[in-house]
Amino acid sequence: MPFKNILGKGEKASIENITSDFVTLASHQLRTPLSAIKWNTEILLSKKLGKLDGKQTKYLQEIYRSNERAINLVNDLLDVSRIQEGKIHLDLRPTRVEDVAEEIIDSLQTLIKASQVSIDFEIINGPLPKVETDQEKLKRIIVNLLSNSIKYTHSAGKIKITIVKNKRHLTISVKDSGVGIPRTEQQKVFQKFFRSANAMRLSPDGSGLGLFIAKSLIDAMGGKMWFDSKQDKGTTFFFTLPYKL
Amino acid sequence: MTKQKSRIVVVEDEQALQSVMVEWLQSEGHEAYGITTGAQAFEKIPEIMPDLIFMDIILPEMNGLEVVARLKADPKIAKIPVIVMTNLALEEERKKAESLGVKEYLIKTDYDFASLNKIIKKYLNAV
Numbered sequence: 001m002p003f004k005n006i007l008g009k010g011e012k013a014s015i016e017n018i019t020s021d022f023v024t025l026a027s028h029q030l031r032t033p034l035s036a037i038k039w040n041t042e043i044l045l046s047k048k049l050g051k052l053d054g055k056q057t058k059y060l061q062e063i064y065r066s067n068e069r070a071i072n073l074v075n076d077l078l079d080v081s082r083i084q085e086g087k088i089h090l091d092l093r094p095t096r097v098e099d100v101a102e103e104i105i106d107s108l109q110t111l112i113k114a115s116q117v118s119i120d121f122e123i124i125n126g127p128l129p130k131v132e133t134d135q136e137k138l139k140r141i142i143v144n145l146l147s148n149s150i151k152y153t154h155s156a157g158k159i160k161i162t163i164v165k166n167k168r169h170l171t172i173s174v175k176d177s178g179v180g181i182p183r184t185e186q187q188k189v190f191q192k193f194f195r196s197a198n199a200m201r202l203s204p205d206g207s208g209l210g211l212f213i214a215k216s217l218i219d220a221m222g223g224k225m226w227f228d229s230k231q232d233k234g235t236t237f238f239f240t241l242p243y244k245l
Numbered sequence: 246m247t248k249q250k251s252r253i254v255v256v257e258d259e260q261a262l263q264s265v266m267v268e269w270l271q272s273e274g275h276e277a278y279g280i281t282t283g284a285q286a287f288e289k290i291p292e293i294m295p296d297l298i299f300m301d302i303i304l305p306e307m308n309g310l311e312v313v314a315r316l317k318a319d320p321k322i323a324k325i326p327v328i329v330m331t332n333l334a335l336e337e338e339r340k341k342a343e344s345l346g347v348k349e350y351l352i353k354t355d356y357d358f359a360s361l362n363k364i365i366k367k368y369l370n371a372v
Contacts, residue, residue, distance in 0.1 A: 015303050019335060028303070031332035035353040036261035042357050043265055048272045071354045078334060089336050 023081040030074050037067045069205050076209040080192065083216040090221065092245065094130040095138065097170055098123060101161055104142050111147065116155035117176075125165035132244050137217045144210040145174040145237045151203045152235070153178035168242055169223070175236035181229040189227065190215045214239075221245070251369050252295040256280045256312065257330070258304050262353070266299070269358050275365075283307040290316060295325060297368055300347075302331040302338060310338065313345050326368040330356075 015025060041064045043049060045057065052060070082088055105112070105119055112119060149159045153176045164171040179198040181189060188194045193208040218225045222242045229235035253275045257263040263279040270277035278293055280286050283304050290298070298316075302309040309329065317323040328349045329342050339350045348368055356364075 015333070018303075018308065018333070018338065024333070024335060027334065028332045031352070031354045032259060033261075035332060036259065036265075038354060039262065039265045039269070039358060042359075043269055043272075046272075046358070048269075074354070 023078060027074050027078045031071070034067060034071050034074065037063065038071065041067065065205075073207050076207045076213060079213045080209055083213065083220075088217065088220040090134045090245070091136065092132050093135055095133050095135050096128070097131055097133075097138065097172065097241065098128055098163055100135060100138055101142060101163065101172070104139060104146060105161070108143070108146060108150070111150055115150050115153070117150055117153050117157045117159055120158065120160040122160065122162045123165075124162060128163060128165050128170060129243055131170060131241050133221055133241055137221065138241070141214045141217055141239065142172070142174070144214045145239075148210065148237075149174050149176035149178060149235070152176065152198060166240075169240045170243075171238060171240050173236050173238045175234065177234040180231040180233050180235050181227075182231050186227075186229065190225075250274060250276045251297065252276045252278070252293055253297045253299070253365070254278045254280055254286075254290060254293060254295040255299045256283075256286050256304070256309060257299070257301045258282065259301075270365075273362065273365075281305070283309070283312040286312050287315065290322060290325075291319065294321070297365060298325055298327045299330050300327055302329060302333050310341050310345060310347075313342070313347060317345065326371070328364065328368065 015028060019025065041060055044052070045060050045064065101121065105121065146159070146161070153159060157177045159177075160173075160175045162173045162175070164173075179202065181196050181198070185194075185196045189196070190211050192212045194212075195206060195208040199206060199208075215225045218239045218241075222245045223240040225237070225239040227235060227237045253270050255263055255266045255270070255277060257266065257279065258281050260281075263281065267277040267279045278289065278295070280289055281304075283306055300309045300313055304312065309331070313327055313329075316325075316327075323346075326348045327346075328351060329347050330351050330353050331338070332353050334352055342350045349364065351364075
């Protein structure tokens with residue numbers, strides 16, 4: 001029967017038989033209670049089990065939000081560990097980068113509306129060829145850059161996403177009119193756990209790992225990442241993606 | 246003619262997760278069944294013949310993927326869409342799941358019930 005080859009020896013499920021990787025085990029153990037808190041809180045907030053007054057809703061939302069922070073931190077730590085061990089696995093597929101960008105803008109609508117920023121999207125030298133890349137990782141990178149821009153830009157601010165077709169690669173940029181990164185902090189931006197003073201002020205929940213992860217992923221995906229920023233004027237993050245790795 | 250409720254089975258050994266998932270599915274109008282072990286899955290699933298199965302990977306006495314493989318040996322049960330819900334982010338397990346014909350490999354902490362509703366709709370309608 002085919003499944004005997006797939007599953008290998010032994011039927012015992014104790015997780016140690018599946019992997020001995022400490023970080024995988026630790027993140028699995030951490031995620032179990034975090035998913036329990038997530039779903040049990042969500043069902044209460046849904047009011048399917050009874051009415052809630054304003055205060056009850058408020059404090060349940062606080063539980064849900066704090067839990068999401070913990071979940072994001074576990075995800076980031078798992079990513080950083082894989083990056084540091086050189087275990088980044090790329091699932092390469094022909095991808096329309098412009099579609100991925102549009103999907104992400106769509107999925108962040110709640111955040112965009114709440115922040116009252118405007119998002120512009122432009123393609124230069126189109127039409128764009130498909131790129132052979134890891135779609136999930138590309139999504140994570142764009143989500144990280146775009147949500148940073150939204151967080152650090154005041155309402156009525158402008159954010160622009162541009163994709164440029166070059167000979168052998170695409171250049172994607174996310175430009176905002178936000179608070180910018182002070183010159184004194186710019187060399188540290190891609191360091192693990194680094195948070196600029198502005199970031200701490202505007203988004204106290206961040207892990208400080210997002211850009212380290214994004215840059216590491218882009219490096220693994222054959223591209224480069226860099227940025228331009230001026231205090232109080234705004235920041236533009238750029239990254240490239242070769243058409244073929 | 247009354248619309249028949251969809252039957253959904255949740256194979257999950259953590260009670261804190263199993264009971265809330267079953268509660269949610271029932272509140273959404275499905276007939277939901279919670280199963281805690283692989284052995285129970287082999288016994289109950291052919292009886293229930295659900296329209297959709299959620300399968301955890303780490304079960305008390307066996308790997309959920311092995312449960313899937315054995316269930317799929319029965320051609321009638323093989324047609325039932327299976328969604329793996331796990332907190333184990335391992336490429337090897339994901340690939341095994343894919344080769345077994347599992348429809349989705351989802352990390353539990355990435356999904357709230359609202360997003361699961363969309364996924365459930367997709368696979369219940371596809372049948």
